[in-house]
Amino acid sequence: MNPGFSILALIVLMGAVGAMTLRNLVHCALSLAVTFAGLAGLYLALGAEFVGLAQVLVYIGAVAILIVFAILLTRPLDTAQARPFSATWVAGLAVALIVFGVLSMAIHRSGVGADRVALSGGVTVREIGDLLMTWYVVPLEVVGLLLTVALIGAVIIALREEAPRAEDAAGDGPGKGIGKEKEPGHREP
Amino acid sequence: MTTLQSYLLLSALLFAIGFAGAVTRRNAIIVLVGIELMLNAANLNFIAFWRYGAGDAAGGVMFVIFSIAVAAAEAAVGLALIIAVYRHFKTVNLDRIHSMKG
Amino acid sequence: MNGMREAADQIFVNAKHWLVEWMPPALQPLSSILLSVSAIVSVFALLFAITTIVERKGLGRFQNRLGPNRVGPFGWLQPVADGLKTLTKEDVVPRAADRLVHFLAPLALVVPVFLAFSVLPIGRNMAAIDLDAGLLFFFAVGASSELAVFMAGWSSRNKYSLLGAMRAIAQMISYEVPLIVSSLTVVMMAGTLSLVEIVRVQADFWHGLPQWHVFTPWGLAGFLLFFVAATAESNRSPFDIPEGESEIIAGYYLEYSGFKFALFFLGEYLGLFAVSALAVTLFLGGWSAPVSLLAWLPSWFWFFAKLCALIAVLIWVRATLPRLRMDQLMRFAWTFMLPMALINLVVAAVWHYVGGGLAGWLIGAVLLAVPYVGLGLLLGRPGGFRKRTYRFAD
Numbered sequence: 035m036n037p038g039f040s041i042l043a044l045i046v047l048m049g050a051v052g053a054m055t056l057r058n059l060v061h062c063a064l065s066l067a068v069t070f071a072g073l074a075g076l077y078l079a080l081g082a083e084f085v086g087l088a089q090v091l092v093y094i095g096a097v098a099i100l101i102v103f104a105i106l107l108t109r110p111l112d113t114a115q116a117r118p119f120s121a122t123w124v125a126g127l128a129v130a131l132i133v134f135g136v137l138s139m140a141i142h143r144s145g146v147g148a149d150r151v152a153l154s155g156g157v158t159v160r161e162i163g164d165l166l167m168t169w170y171v172v173p174l175e176v177v178g179l180l181l182t183v184a185l186i187g188a189v190i191i192a193l194r195e196e197a198p199r200a201e202d203a204a205g206d207g208p209g210k211g212i213g214k215e216k217e218p219g220h221r222e223p
Numbered sequence: 224m225t226t227l228q229s230y231l232l233l234s235a236l237l238f239a240i241g242f243a244g245a246v247t248r249r250n251a252i253i254v255l256v257g258i259e260l261m262l263n264a265a266n267l268n269f270i271a272f273w274r275y276g277a278g279d280a281a282g283g284v285m286f287v288i289f290s291i292a293v294a295a296a297e298a299a300v301g302l303a304l305i306i307a308v309y310r311h312f313k314t315v316n317l318d319r320i321h322s323m324k325g
Numbered sequence: 326m327n328g329m330r331e332a333a334d335q336i337f338v339n340a341k342h343w344l345v346e347w348m349p350p351a352l353q354p355l356s357s358i359l360l361s362v363s364a365i366v367s368v369f370a371l372l373f374a375i376t377t378i379v380e381r382k383g384l385g386r387f388q389n390r391l392g393p394n395r396v397g398p399f400g401w402l403q404p405v406a407d408g409l410k411t412l413t414k415e416d417v418v419p420r421a422a423d424r425l426v427h428f429l430a431p432l433a434l435v436v437p438v439f440l441a442f443s444v445l446p447i448g449r450n451m452a453a454i455d456l457d458a459g460l461l462f463f464f465a466v467g468a469s470s471e472l473a474v475f476m477a478g479w480s481s482r483n484k485y486s487l488l489g490a491m492r493a494i495a496q497m498i499s500y501e502v503p504l505i506v507s508s509l510t511v512v513m514m515a516g517t518l519s520l521v522e523i524v525r526v527q528a529d530f531w532h533g534l535p536q537w538h539v540f541t542p543w544g545l546a547g548f549l550l551f552f553v554a555a556t557a558e559s560n561r562s563p564f565d566i567p568e569g570e571s572e573i574i575a576g577y578y579l580e581y582s583g584f585k586f587a588l589f590f591l592g593e594y595l596g597l598f599a600v601s602a603l604a605v606t607l608f609l610g611g612w613s614a615p616v617s618l619l620a621w622l623p624s625w626f627w628f629f630a631k632l633c634a635l636i637a638v639l640i641w642v643r644a645t646l647p648r649l650r651m652d653q654l655m656r657f658a659w660t661f662m663l664p665m666a667l668i669n670l671v672v673a674a675v676w677h678y679v680g681g682g683l684a685g686w687l688i689g690a691v692l693l694a695v696p697y698v699g700l701g702l703l704l705g706r707p708g709g710f711r712k713r714t715y716r717f718a719d
Contacts, residue, residue, distance in 0.1 A: 095468025
């Protein structure tokens, strides 16, 4: 076993376990970022340069930040006595163990890749760009549309307020002053 | 020399950890984190199979690029939904969110 | 004569090869990496020290005072005194702080910034690694500094720190979009993500004149957009809202002292150098000389001359412009910078199909000037910058 692979695998697994078990939610998110970084390292080690860097840019630069923001926006009220795991955690863990057992058994039994060796030489960015503009152009457009829809949808869902606020209906007159900015009735409990 | 099987085993373990977290944690955001881990396990499989020769020149890489884009969209919409749920129920504890209507 | 020029140009490359050859063969790759790393670390740390004193003295002159003038001749040894002071100061960690994250945050900020320098070609044959996806690497490591900012702000358990971190992250994410889109024009025209290649495209001369990207309509607009976005990305004035002293004291590194504070300071300046160096690489021809008559000066000299010029402009801007307000800043990013950057992509495409020349200039100028004036009128009208209503702050 290659030492580089072992170290990266250890980083990935420790980050994943931390993300799933830590009590402090922000620690979970940071632990998740460690996992993403380890995975990016694995992609780079496998010669998928573009994917590894895109992984860092998208997952650490965007998804982890998004999760952190969501955690801070939804501070749970009962932090002190809350148990992080649900009441049926034993069943859940058992199912997960069974899933892993079945998967690893399948990997061992099938013997896939036992005789395979890693190809040398990766794929250049130019090749990826050419493929995206020719063979994969329809998926590319669909993904662009999906991202646009997701962006607009996320904004609409997150912006929607439960009760219409008085000031929105009344408009933004100049004379209303500072007082309206702090409506006691609208404060989150 | 790292074999394909070790990558597949790592990916399976990552998937199982993500799955265990997604079904046992009570906080909706951490459930989403678990789903992200499972998605990443799948991505690792794609790259590993691509690297260890699956015929197509760049198929695995292209698949992962699209998968990352879709996962970004999923995370954005998922977290927006969680925030909307939080605004309604004042909690993201999945054990407390029972009712669908109202 | 030519040989001497070549020797001066490649002096560092040759010195490195000479040193590496002294090593046993097994250690040669490692020693090559270590030499590149130590060169980058020492040169840019030195540039950081020089910049701090130049900035303080320059700001002093701008504000009609002397600036630091006690340590050494004319105060030029002030960075040494500052360094000694930060090294010997007590390292205070708040009692409520999350100790591990608080400790890791400055490291998580500084290490990626140093990594970003590894793909920049600071001279002919002088990029530490010539990555095929160099630009993507740069932006990837730049994006990971956002998480470090969050770690610093959150772990301090101080509301000013957290507010500063939130402002910084919102600002960095918002300005990352125009930053990347405006640099995409260069990628489109050069046809590569490798920074070494991008410089090579611009390095030739046309009748003794340079062919930098900034001398095209899309390049000029792209450079200006990139530079404004880079200023915001590195939290420089007039976009230094995340650390506005008069509002939130010092932002996300409020609870840091001693050496950790120095690391934040270093990280911020190194980030500034990195984006400025990227601007030089993408738009100002990297290490190439401005006219062919001056090409006898070594390539690394030109790179650092351009970098220092950009840093001087940034100091000048800092001394001149007042700080913006948070909502103005975000509005500016999304309603002005992003549309202009997208239009600039179209201009680059048109330039490519027209084939440059006078027609390209005319079409590009019209395509850029009309939205510029239009957006300016639209956003500058009374009520364009409305009074802020705090929807989520209560």
